[in-house]
Amino acid sequence: MGIRNIYKIVSNRELTRKTWVMILRGDTQAITTPGQFVNVAIPGKYLRRPISICDYSHERGEITLLYDVVGEGTLAMSRMKEGDEVDLLSGLGNGFSTTSVGTRPLLLGGGIGCAPLLNLGRALVRSGKSPIAILGYNTAADSFGMDRWFEEIGVEAFIATVDGSLGTKGFVTDVIRRFGIEGDYFHACGPMPMLRALCNGLDIPGEVSIESRMGCGFGACVCCSVETKDGVKRICKDGPVFRKEELIWK
Amino acid sequence: MEMKDMKVTLSGVTLQNPVIPASGCFGFGYGMAEFYDINILGSISFKGTTREARFGNPLPRVAECPSGMINSVGLQNPGIDEVIAVELPKMRKSFRQPIIANISGFSIDEYVECCEKIDREEQVAIIELNVSCPNVHGGGMAFGTCASSVSDVVKEVKKVITKPLYVKLSPNVTDIVAIGSAAVEAGADGLCLINTLLGMRIDIRNRRPVVANRMGGFSGPAVFPVAVRMVNQVAHSCGVPVIGCGGVSSAEDVIEMMMAGATAVQVGAANLVNPYACKEIVESLPEVMRRLGIDSLSEIIGIV
Secondary structure, X not given: OOOEEEEEEEEEEXXXXXXXXXXXXOOOOOXXXXXXXXXXXXXXXXXXXXXXXXXXXXOOOEEEEEEEOOOHHHHHHHOOOXXXXXXXXXEEOOOOOOOOOOOOEEEEEEHHHHHHHHHHHHHHHXXXXXXXXXXXXXXXHHOOOHHHHHXXXXXXXXXXXXXXXXXXXXXXXXXXXXXXXXXXXXXXXXXXXXXXXXXXXXXXXXXXXXXXXOOOOOOOOOOOEEEEOOEEEEOOOOOOEEEOOXXXXX | OOOOEOOEEEOOEEEOOOEEEOOOOOOOOOOHHHOOOHHHOOOXXXXXXXXXXXXXXXXXXXXXXXXXXXXXXXXOEOOHHHHHHHHHHHHHHHOOOOEEEEEOOOOXXXXXXXXXXXXXXXXXXXXXXXXXXXXXXXXXXXXXXXXXXXXXXXXXXXXXXXXXXXXXOOOOOOOHHHHHHHHHHOOOOEEEEOOOEEEOOEEOOOOEEOOOOOOEEEEOHHHHHHHHHHHHHHHHHHOOOEEEEOOXXXXXXXXXXXXXXXXXXXXXXXXXXOOXXXXXXXXXXXXXXXXXXXXXXXXXXXXX
């Protein structure tokens, strides 16, 4: 078994004006925990593009990727067709912790950062915990329906939008305040200002998944290093998930 | 199929084959040993090491390019003492072939001190003097783009080491042969080229450089023809063994680089897009040799 495998695209479709969902079939065995990512070879591009795993099933041999079209690489990815073959490095990164994280974990997502929380929610429910998902977007048009996916797996989901066009007006923290939601741990993924606000503002333990431009995705090039309280770490290999107390916010 | 002879010798150091992961693209090897048995490699040039620990440059420090990439890592490493105390023991556990130690610095004293320390490490077979890192100010490439400073640093380092010294050259010069010759006259036992080409990308939507350090080192298949040309010039003029490096991605590229004059070949960026790149190259070399009617790799070195 290796981390590099060829997958077949089952579907690749637009969910919103910028967010797409790609379902791939192939060898998922390298994936061991929620919050890991894949590094996608894009035709015509030299470097791979790291995309977090939204969901996977070893039984079906399927991987679901959610991605925003933000540049040439992801634009090319959106043009791949059903039946095309894709070269992926899979099972990269450390992933979220799913044990000893309290009984009522909060899953806090911002935009495309909601993606890896779905599979995490599934794993937490399976291990008898009662997670609550709070999903933040800029505006209603950016919401890609993840609240419904969460509800399908038995996780209550709330939405916040910055402009108030859907759910609670404001940020995920406004939802927590408004509904008096009490969690005993948080798992977050989203833009850095959001993660900073959560690490500094929430007084429960937690962890965040951070994003970076990457060279290799498996720790060789050290293009994505970050200084932490435990020394220099590679986001791709030692992360992308870090405990809130590890991170240094400048 | 008859056995193909892939052995090559660099200044008395015999490698089982000429394939060497380039410095900065393979760490200290043990991380890559998760993917395959790295003992199939000829050698490994480990991550560029300096006297003090360095974080390197701010992020982002990588950019996509046509058939290549720019990096501006800036010599992130834990420092020579930590490399010797922690990284090398870990490296030895997964790698039993000769090691190439890539040493960089910001002053002659620093190069001398680091080379002297690493020279005592048994498994280190060759010291690769990195005078060509484009991502640091006042060190690295500043030495490698000036013939007299290359000469000065090589002379001083040679006084304190016993192992063969290979100087890694920068392509960002007017006359690569002049720099290579200066290194050889000062006592270098061999040369390694090319390090990355200084490059830049601009994010046209945000109107700023893609990498935070503005510029970085350009590598990948796009630079391969430049590397072949420079290896060919240097190999035919400088009279010492050459390690060819720059954009090598296949067994065919290895053979082309050797025909140009390289005794061994380093593989850099290819490892980053395919962690199995060096394994695939080593495994396909015998078949490519058979197809080209080559029985021994050492017979093709510099035939063009």
